[in-house]
Amino acid sequence: MTYSFELPLLLLLLLTAGAAIVAKDLLSAVLLLGSYSFFLALVWAWLGAVDVAFVEAVVGAGLATVFFLLTLFNAGRGGIRFRRASPPLAAVVVLPVLAGLLLYAANDLPQLGDPQAPASVHVSPEYLTRAYAETQTTNIVTAVLMDYRALDTLIETVVVFTSGIACWLLLRRDSE
Amino acid sequence: MIQPPYDSLICRRTVRLLVPMVQIFAVYVLFFGQYGPGGGFVAGVMFAASVVVDLLVFGDQGETRHAAERLLASDGVGLLLFAGIGGLCLIGGGAYLDYSGLVIPGLDEAERRHVAILLTQAGVGIDIAVASVSIVFSLWRAGETGDEHA
Incomplete structure (x- = not known):
């Protein structure tokens, strides 16, 4: 397994995320976050999670x-630029240690694409073998989201609906 | 503060060309969601994005703005479609959102599920699109009235 795609993408991810944090201008931070999301989307596509x-x-x-x-x-204009306080010493020490611990723990995760991984042997085979015959939907992700787990998706839709209503109630003061 | 209409010929021409294509692609993504990546959520967001781009460039002058603001009154229609199909399943004798209970004459069970998935995806798409555009309008209005805070 070569890392010709993973490494540049990972470097770009780290670069854009770091730049978004240290940018002095909130406008550039937002645009950097947008490009971070785009690189993250490339990573998902590379890992095979096309829907995500x-x-x-x-x-x-x-x-x-x-x-x-x-x-x-x-x-x-006043809200876009700001002075960033330097991070506390505890964060500078603790966060790299935490990152190292998490990387160490990631060693125990199953290999990517391992058919014996716990996530691949539980209910996934059921969905993969039965979804097309039961729903005539070739995209198994859609079949799981909209049929087998339809109630979850319904509640997620309710959440989005609620957020729209909440923004309307909080932000529109000119309606009365 | 944004001051549309944006006074650039290139920008206006590009957006006028781009918006219908994005909308067609959104509809394609909605219907293609059962065969490939995509689905109601992405389609809704894409449709909302086309409206938002139009809004950012043409502002109050665009025809889209008035149509969009009228459509915002339909907030909840998508949710009603999704939940309503669940209710129809109950009437047909199944469990809530168990699409095999959906009574459509002439279709076997798998085809019924297929149709129900498409309809509920349309529901999700409408809900997401309306909610996203509604949030953009809310932020917009807050900027117009909230100038005293700036």
């Missing part, structure tokens, strides 16, 4: 960036 990649590209790189930008424009 699609959502990440459309929502993370597209819609969320627009929301951030509109919010920033509302904040005016």
Whole structure:
């Protein structure tokens, strides 16, 4: 297994994420976050999670960036630039240690694409073998989302609906 | 603060060309979601994005804005479609959202599930699109009235 795609993508991810954190201008931070989402979408697509990649590209790189930008424009010129306080010493020491621990723990995770991984032997085979015969839907992800797990998706839709209503109630003060 | 209409010929021409194509692609993604990547969620967001781009470039002058603002009154139609299909399954004798209970004459069980998945995806798409555009409009209005805070 070569790392010709993973390594550049991972480096770009780290670079854009770090740049978004240290950027002095919130506008550039938002645009950097958008490009971070785009690279993340490429990673998902490379790992075979095409549906997740699609959502990440459309929502993370597209819609969320627009929301951030509109919010920033509302904040005016004074709200876009700011002075960032230097991070506390505890964070500088503890966070790298935590990152090292997590990387160490990641060694125990199953290999990518391992057919004996716990996630691949539980219910996935059931879905893969039965979904087409039962729903005539070749995209198993869609079959699971909209049929086998339809109630979850319904509640997620309710959450989105509620967020739209909440924004309307909180932000529109001119309606009365 | 944004001050549309954006006074650039290139921008306006590009958006005028781009918006219908994005909308057609969104509909394609909605119907193709059962055969490949995509589905109601992505289709809804893409459709919302096309409306938002139009809004950002043309502002109050665009025809899309008025149509979109009228459509916002239909907030909840998508959710009603999704939940309503669940209810129809109950009427047909199945469990809630068990699409085999959906009574459509002339279709066997797998085909019924196929149709139900498409309809519920359309419901999700409408809900997401309306909610996203509604949030954008809310942020927009907050900017227009909230200038005293800036």
